[in-house]
Amino acid sequence: MKISYYPGCTLKTKANNLEKAAVASLEALGIEVEEIDRWNCCGAVYSLTADDLIHHVGPVRNLIRAKEMGADKLVTLCSMCYNTLARANQLMKDDEVKRDTINRFMDDEIDYSGEVEVVHYLTYLQEQVGWDKLREQVKVPLTGLKVGTYYGCTLQRPAEVGIEPMGSYTQMTGLLEALGATVVPFNAADKCCGSYQVLGAAPGENSAASAILNSAAGAGIEALATSCPLCEYNLGKQQQQMLEKQAIEQGVPTFYFSQLLAVALGIDPELCRFELNDGQSLELLKSKNYLAAA
Amino acid sequence: MTLRINDRTLSRESIKNLNELSGENVKLCMQCATCTGMCPMAAEMDYSPRKVMHMAQFGLQSKLEEINTYWKCASCHACTVKCPRGIDIAKVMEALRQQTLRTNTNYIEPSEMSAETIAELPQIALVAGFRKMTS
Numbered sequence: 001m002k003i004s005y006y007p008g009c010t011l012k013t014k015a016n017n018l019e020k021a022a023v024a025s026l027e028a029l030g031i032e033v034e035e036i037d038r039w040n041c042c043g044a045v046y047s048l049t050a051d052d053l054i055h056h057v058g059p060v061r062n063l064i065r066a067k068e069m070g071a072d073k074l075v076t077l078c079s080m081c082y083n084t085l086a087r088a089n090q091l092m093k094d095d096e097v098k099r100d101t102i103n104r105f106m107d108d109e110i111d112y113s114g115e116v117e118v119v120h121y122l123t124y125l126q127e128q129v130g131w132d133k134l135r136e137q138v139k140v141p142l143t144g145l146k147v148g149t150y151y152g153c154t155l156q157r158p159a160e161v162g163i164e165p166m167g168s169y170t171q172m173t174g175l176l177e178a179l180g181a182t183v184v185p186f187n188a189a190d191k192c193c194g195s196y197q198v199l200g201a202a203p204g205e206n207s208a209a210s211a212i213l214n215s216a217a218g219a220g221i222e223a224l225a226t227s228c229p230l231c232e233y234n235l236g237k238q239q240q241q242m243l244e245k246q247a248i249e250q251g252v253p254t255f256y257f258s259q260l261l262a263v264a265l266g267i268d269p270e271l272c273r274f275e276l277n278d279g280q281s282l283e284l285l286k287s288k289n290y291l292a293a294a
Numbered sequence: 295m296t297l298r299i300n301d302r303t304l305s306r307e308s309i310k311n312l313n314e315l316s317g318e319n320v321k322l323c324m325q326c327a328t329c330t331g332m333c334p335m336a337a338e339m340d341y342s343p344r345k346v347m348h349m350a351q352f353g354l355q356s357k358l359e360e361i362n363t364y365w366k367c368a369s370c371h372a373c374t375v376k377c378p379r380g381i382d383i384a385k386v387m388e389a390l391r392q393q394t395l396r397t398n399t400n401y402i403e404p405s406e407m408s409a410e411t412i413a414e415l416p417q418i419a420l421v422a423g424f425r426k427m428t429s
């Protein structure tokens with residue numbers, strides 16, 4: 001089995017831990033990952049004004065790259081890339097007038113009308129492998145790890161592109177339970193972490209992010225799983241400063257879901273690049289003896 | 295909040311412009327404040343999303359230009375998903391940002407950001423933030 005894959009900018013650098021672990025996991029499950037040729041930045045956010053079509057050109061070009069490679073599905077990992085690509089795809093499928101304008105503007109490209117389906121990695125894993133089959137492949141069960149499924153905004157909103165409706169967390173729950181972890185519900189799983197507002201905020205003074213961490217800690221969660229590099233930055237990398245400013249009482253190690261998947265599949269921890277996480281993340285896994293086998 | 299509504303503050307033109315730019319109809323809002331209840335950034339806004347929708351309904355353009363609500367919006371779409379009137383409020387906030395940005399005005403200045411901050415932030419934070427807050 002082979003799948004076309006769109007990485008996005010952040011996954012090649014700051015969030016390389018999200019990508020490396022995810023690609024290694026698919027390969028361990030017998031799925032070949034083919035990165036699309038000449039991909040470009042998706043734009044990170046979907047343009048929301050009615051007259052702004054130029055910002056749809058970036059994501060649509062990526063979809064055209066996938067179509068040229070004969071892909072019927074394009075798998076993405078980063079929540080923001082997923083959202084932007086999926087919304088641009090929907091526009092090209094549904095809005096005849098805007099589609100026509102965008103296609104005519106890109107006269108150096110083949111025409112595109114939403115032929116490729118944009119799929120998030122979690123959905124792909126659920127549909128192609130399934131949680132029961134995945135469970136059979138687990139070499140290091142994450143027994144005793146209390147995890148919170150942090151979806152944030154862009155995996156679920158708006159509803160048209162959500163991998164599942166707001167308030168429902170079945171995909172990440174299915175994955176983490178198949179890995180042997182215990183999923184603990186908390187009331188901030190779909191709350192916004194503050195997103196790009198971090199640009200104007202003083203370090204560690206992001207009330208949206210501290211509220212999420214306090215909710216998770218209060219529910220007894222030991223680790224948060226996410227699929228968004230910006231959420232990971234706001235919740236994970238800013239944690240030390242939030243502790244110093246007493247915005248949160250205790251830290252909650254954050255992970256990309258793909259890192260937990262790779263650890264459970266017994267993949268070399270080097271590929272999970274834990275050095276890109278906050279230091280306490282690796283400590284937690286070591287203290288639970290999940291890395292002993294590797 | 296005291297709002298003056300008279301022939302100098304109320305602008306039908308601005309209601310029309312906002313509706314065109316956002317693709318939404320602000321007059322559909324029934325002021326239930328579900329958006330404000332859902333908003334993770336409401337505490338940092340000088341006027342809540344509901345109040346901004348009210349200002350928009352009356353076309354209070356000069357008031358809308360001076361508030362920070364849409365600059366604090368993180369485009370999380372929680373308001374959009376929950377609005378019982380089906381208004382995509384995130385699009386209204388984007389239109390309000392764009393009205394300022396299209397006058398060649400930046401809300402944040404990239405040149406004032408420190409090299410350390412830029413080196414540390416993930417690319418999606420920079421791209422998203424600059425898309426939303428610079429012209």
